[in-house]
Amino acid sequence: MENYNIVIIGGGPAGLAAAVSAYDAGERSILVLERDVNLGGILNQCIHNGFGLHTFKEELTGPEYAQRFIDELKERKIEYRLNTMVLDISKDKVVTACSKEDGVTQIQAKAVILTMGCRERSRGSLNIPGFRPAGVFSAGTAQRLVNIEGYMPGRRVVILGSGDIGLIMARRMTLEGAKVLVCAEIMPYSGGLKRNIVQCLDDFGIPLKLSHTVVDIQGKDRVEGVTIAEVDSRMKPIPGTEEHYDCDTLLLSVGLIPENELSRGMGVELSPVHKGPVVNESLQTSIPGVFAAGNVLHVHDLVDYVSEEAKAAGKNAAAYVRGELKEDESGEIPVKFEGGPRYTVPETIDPSQVKDQLTIRYRVGSVMRDRKVNLYLDGERVLSRPRKVMAPGEMEEVLLTRKMLDEHPNLKSIEIKVEDS
């Protein structure tokens, strides 16, 4: 069996940033395992621009953003293996992987960083009646076909769901000569970023129908049309509001789910809300020495924050290997929240483990206007940030600083409250 101090599962943006950061923290025994033929993960097919505004202060495309981190990885001569699929990780951190070249191999790790990313929700999870004709694609599949494989999935397109990938594909398909008829969103608000609604729908006159969903797909061998209807406040289709669209393609952009089969297999505790591992301030999961970052932990909207989170995970994993990270759960304070957030990452914080500052990330459950996000330590308000608008599609954050913690020794409670302005 091979031995590495840190094994990183997945060579997408999170895995790359984690590897670079672990190296920069002094760790030299690092291995990145990637199942695809290239490093970079999903960024390779995200050829649109807008990545890296926060990290590099410029607008890069997905492949360019990935390349910056791939270059950093290669400059440091960090080991990685492509075409290598991780099959299993044991509780004792034995990673079982397979590849064409090496067959099945086992690697004993001291620390594991989970950076497997996420997957798209599929048609199967939507309960749309009708046959199963060709022409129903997840938006990400269509993105891969158009941008990497060079195929057009169809000519007349309806998009269900207004997630960012769906919006991006509305523009991409339009530019490649398809007619995108409508984008239907079951919720009364869009799950996508504002800039994507403006630049991918508004720019091309594609209507966004909020509180609408697909109630029927016609066609047996190939999609021939879809029926869209308005839904009521309980998301039930309203009879009489049906509209028919002749089309050959239906794209689904209906949400992303962290891909945690491996985490579940090794017994890592998962959050029922964000569907990723429950983590503490060090991004350490319920198994000591196992860390998680990026979309496998909770789905992000901006890759910049994925990189930032993964850097923290890499640094913490290196500290764990050196024996500098505490292993037990004592001192962990649960982060409580009220008035808006659906979850927080991390779920618990041990103040003694926070170095300079800690970013607490969360998402709200509905669109909220003119609120204040207040952070309370032992009931005392230490931070108050006015927010004009918050939406479920856009991740929020609160910064907890060392200074705040130092001013509250023997801390018992950490609470984020979203309150009226």
Next chain:
Amino acid sequence: METRNLTCINCPLGCQIEVKMEGNEVVSVTGNTCPRGENYARKEVVNPTRIVTSSVRVSGSETGAVTVSCKTASDIPKGKIFDVVKDIKGVTIPCPVHIGDVVKADVAGTGVDMIATKNVV
């Protein structure tokens, strides 16, 4: 006086900006939270521009890649988006391709080059 309502795209905040115009002159910009919003709004109502991203075919790839992604090296007038896409239709470039390589010079007469955004060998 004409009023134009815009959604600022500079950051995830997505401020709703109201621009009041007298002919082609901007009279007032309200609703933005930062100077970037005002700059965006002033430009968007008078001369809207976009970066266009797409992909073109490659030949002779060792890894079996069939396309390389590309973008306009800087933003081009919004009204020229379809001209740019049309102009790179049918373009095939030989491997290896590096980030920044020119895929099509002066694309659609915009004075801006279409450049590769991926390394393909």
